Amino acid sequence: MTLAEELKGFLKEAEAELASPDVDVEAVRVAFLGKKGKITGVLKSMKDLSVDEKKEVGQVGNQVRTAIQEKIEEKKAEQEAKALEEKLAAETLDVTLPGAKPKLGSAHVLQQIMDEIEAHFLGLGYQIIDDPTDSPEVETDEYNFERENLPKDHPARDMQDTFYITPEILLRTQTSPVQSRVLEKHDFSKGPLKMIAPGKVYRRDTDDATHSHQFHQVEGLVVGKNITMADLKGTLLSIMQELFGEKHQIRLRPSYFPFTEPSVEVDVSWDEVTPDTKPEDIKWIEVLGAGMTHPNVLKMDGVDPEEYTAFAFGLGPDRFAMLKYGVEDIRQFYLNDVRFLDQFNERGI
Template structure:
């Protein structure tokens, strides 16, 4: 058998046993078996002296190729074993320094957010749209477009936060209604909207008053809208929000932007109308103000008051929440006392 064939067989056999090696010690034994002083390649190369001058360069080149192939295979196998050993050591020597965690309490929406969303969902179900507006408003939209003349007491600096000649922090969300009336296309259907949001008044904070609070105002404009439509809507609202047994009553009142105007009471949900501390023994609780939209308000938005009419209403979200859940101090909503707020998590 020639040296060329012998070297090929040595190479193939070495690669096979290297592939089957199971650990570093066995791999080292294979290296010695092939490259040691008495190794197979060393022994085979002793026959180089018997080759002709023409054969020696060819066999020398082949022997180097065989050495390189076996050496590369040994190195790759060794790297594999060493990586496996390192992974085992890392796994065995890992020290868990994780401290026992504390379970964070689950949060929920603020009670005022819950009440606002409950009211919004109720009116969305009746086909209303919800419209937001800017908290900084023009004097014209906040007062003039709501039929409040310049000498009306509500324009007094004691009631309103003015931040410029014609700019103020809105005192109600009615300006949103005026802006929507300006652009609404009645060819596409009646206008039915609610406008929730924060409003601001120059008021002293106490158990029932706040300089900042939230309102939801509603507006419907279409042909032949009457006070009866308003009463039916608010009657449904009261039953959905406070319970099926609730009733409402309308009392004459005055607002510049509605005529006629009414105060709306709901039968006391604590005593059922029999009289108690909450309703001051009357059986009724005042809940909101409302009325038929004043013709001048419609005309200022370019709506023909001979063809169209509407109703409007406005309520404080804090007042609704206080009545619904028996809360007696409006300041509780804004003090971030978790003992108070956590009572309403189940409703989030």
């Protein structure tokens, strides 16, 4: 075998080795093209050849070296591409999988109750008065007490005396002042006044499981001709059944409030009442106060009590939420504990 034929045989050997998928390309390069490789060894033995033979062997050697180098580069590129493909496959993010669902918020449970109350009364044709102009939380003594038939020496003030800023300015103890502010501007030639006033109020109560120095209130007022206690009872029954269920009933008990006459305490049945329920088996729980608006209150707000009558009531959304959901401590509503509030997540998530 001539040296030229031997060199051509090296090309076939290199091609055969490089055909293996997992071949060590660097080892093949060293074996055939290295300083001590097969091609170099053949070329070193050219000293005994004639000029023509040297020319032929040198030419074939360069061709074989170039061919093997190209094959090595091809194989190296092939292996690198395969390695990159395997790496990408291992690190690929499957965008078809569902993503992490963000946790959405929900209205606070007290806001949910207030929204239910407002929606019900809107359906009855009431106005919702919560604009700061007509419903300020910082109120005057005149609107907060005196307009509600509570002069400065009235003993009932002791139950409500609250956070005073000056002797005549305080944080409101009820949303009743809103009624006076709206009533004195109402034009009865356009019809009766039907309104509710939701908002925060402040008392000097010591915080405990059933009391808070700050809570929410929704006061209602209807003023018109021939408004009666029957209208009041029907209105209160409708909102109680809206909040607690159509089979719950209410009862009215005589009471006293300076701003209504006659006045009543309103109880709602703890359980559903059916035609078979015996009266003595009904358990009642007090939920609010109401009554026919006192003539003095109407007069102070510029309304003639001889021509118009009115009823008023005060709802406590915080208390209603406690009853509806079985919450035993009112302070839970104000701690911002998400674990507690999630129980009332209206989105159900």
